[in-house]
Amino acid sequence: MVGIKDVAKRAGVSIGTVSNVVNRPHVVATATRNRVLSVIQELGYVRDESARQLRAGRSRIMALLVLDLGNPFFVDVARGAEEAAHAQGINIITCNSGQRVETEASYLAMLAEQRVRGVLLSPVDTGGDAMQAFRRSGIPYVFVDRKVPADEASSVSVDDVAGGALAARHLLETGHHHIGFVNGPTILTQCRDRDAGVRSVLTGSGARLSGVEAVGLDVASGRDAGARLLGMSPRPTAVFCANDLLALGVLQAMVGAGVRVPDEMAIVGYDDIEFAGAAAVPLTSVRQPAFRLGRTAAEQLLAETEENPPPHRQEVFTPELVVRESTRVRR
Amino acid sequence: MVGIKDVAKRAGVSIGTVSNVVNRPHVVATATRNRVLSVIQELGYVRDESARQLRAGRSRIMALLVLDLGNPFFVDVARGAEEAAHAQGINIITCNSGQRVETEASYLAMLAEQRVRGVLLSPVDTGGDAMQAFRRSGIPYVFVDRKVPADEASSVSVDDVAGGALAARHLLETGHHHIGFVNGPTILTQCRDRDAGVRSVLTGSGARLSGVEAVGLDVASGRDAGARLLGMSPRPTAVFCANDLLALGVLQAMVGAGVRVPDEMAIVGYDDIEFAGAAAVPLTSVRQPAFRLGRTAAEQLLAETEENPPPHRQEVFTPELVVRESTRVRR
DNA sequence: CGGCCTCCTTGAAACGTTTCACCACCGTGT
DNA sequence: ACACGGTGGTGAAACGTTTCAAGGAGGCCG
Secondary structure, X not given: OOOHHHHHHHHOOOHHHHHHHHHOHHHOOHHHHHHHHHHHHHHOOOOOHHHHHHHHXXXXXXXXXXXXXXXXXXXXXXXXXXXXXXXXXOEEEEEEOOOXXXXXXXXXXXXXXXXXXXXXXXXXXXXXXXXXXXXXXXXXXXXXXXXXXXXXXXXXXXXXXXXHHHHHHHHHHOOOOEEEEEEOOOOOHHHHHHHHHHHHHHOOOOOEEEEEEOOOOOHHHHHHHHHHHHOOOOOOOEEEEOOHHHHHHXXXXXXXXXXXXXOOOEEEEEEOXXXXXXXXXXXXXXXOOHHHHHHHHHHHHHHHOOOOOOOOOEEEEOOEEEOOHHHOOOO | OOOHHHHHHHXXXXXXXXXXXXXXXXXXXXXXXXXXXXXXXXXXXXXXXXXXXXXHOOOOEEEEEEOOOOOHHHHHHHHHHHHHHHHOOOEEEEEEOOOOHHHHHHHHHHHHHOOOOEXXXXXXXXXXXXXXXXXXXXXXXXXXXXXXXXXXXXXEEEXXXXXXXXXXXHHHHOOOOEEEEEEOOOOOHHHHHHHHHHHHHHOOOXXXXXXXXOOOOOHHHHHHHHHHHHOOOOOOOEEEEOOHHHHHHHHHHHXXXXXXXXXXXXXXXXXXXXXXXXXXOXXXXXXXXXXXXXXXHHHHHHHHOOOOOOOOOEEEEOOEEEOOHHHOOOO
């Protein structure tokens, strides 16, 4: 592998000069610069970032550690983060934990060892050993889609309690008295918060709530939950799902069983992913500003990795209900 | 930031011993090892991967550079790759070029400077400068979802010509004589191949082909293309889309315009992403084994980064037609 | 009691950069 | 002729690891 030394020797200059050509071209004379540049071309020299970083003490890479890339919501978050980072010439690498605690831990360890510039975090497990160790590493991080106490770190999130409430209220207003709630794993704050929102609205409303906890937050888990819903008697007349993927799964189960949506079963999803509007029955969903979430978080993180970091901030966006066929009231 | 020296001093041993505790625990006496380990704990020491890598000359990270994470097909590819890599204790980082040539170039440069262990590549632009430079870097790479000459590198792909042919034949067999083809940007080999497949079947069949080139491979481009399709006269009675996202967009355009699917317009997509089956009208689609694609490619890449790399291989999977509502013949 | 083996530990070199103090040279003003 | 400033280039230190030859401390055998 060709290094700066080879270039120096071949161009008949010192190592320092080659380094200058690469990093501060203006300080070296035009003739020398061109000679060195052409040798670099000729030899195909690529500088070694690990050496550079070892010297500099800091990396030029930011990372995004994401709960589940299979969820288009997070893909949009990633896009937003990428946009913000690229605008400042920083590359973002994405790590997908797939909601597995061990995978997450392994990525956290890797990122710490890598001395990454900063990390955008949407962790499964905020309290675990891996996360504790990561905190101590001193690498700046910002939580995405999860709120944390202000003294720990910045966060950019969406008010999930409000989102859950929004969905529940909508179902009440469209005349339902028995509502199913397909929630995801309650280890996730998002799920607990949405649950809290639902309960805050339903408690004392006279409506009945039937909860189902899905094993995952994907379509397959949704189909599964749908089947369980179908087995209930009395069966709820409407269901709120913690996630559009779950909602799509539930919808598939309903269609498969010949249960008409929304007439026999209204469905509300969460996230308003692009596919929600294109579903067999277009889904009513609680929209989150995913792209902005990612962008805002990345901007904050970038700011916090600068010389004089600004104080931590907790940004909370407000979700919005998008009504479609799946809860339309027919008269 | 605490380094190996701090640990050594505090534990009263040499830095070599600390290194041994971390990397070859068995060679150090139990008492010493425990003492060092507890100091590591206490100080929160995390080893610096850039120094480690500088010394070792190679990284322990693999990368996946992907065309578009917004396409669930690639998310599945990523999952497959992650599975294979994690099975060998290697972490995979994902880089999303979003089909932008400059973004791709910038990631390629970054990965080369990073001296990554190996890269899984689904590039927009195989011939560009960035790619040329990357080849020279000597980092092992394997193409995913794209075939290349055997002497350059390994590749794992799906026969796109066959896939295109499969779709076209299906539409002929279901009685269509005027077929639309919504293709993606022809800079992508995949799109050119699918086109070739379609033409090979339609040429001489007596059927008419109306081509539309979408600007992207996403839902919005599909809606756009759908609108163009609707403006044609005579209007095709069926359309094959190079991609399920395009197909979903076209479907939305049809639904929006009150054109019945499949009666007035049959639709075939490509990839068979999870959402295809859950669409307003479940989509017929050409299925690709995305997960296996990713897993196989990662396995090959891992093998090629070993001591005695196996020869390059070209693995080509065969696509499969999945028939659903969107092309169902009613009688 | 000397020699030898085994088990642990050490110190220093090396990895490929960046940075910085220092030097050589040249032209200019006095 | 001399001092001086500016320009362009050099050499060496430093970054935090890993690795490896070498050495010290015991224990065992003859």
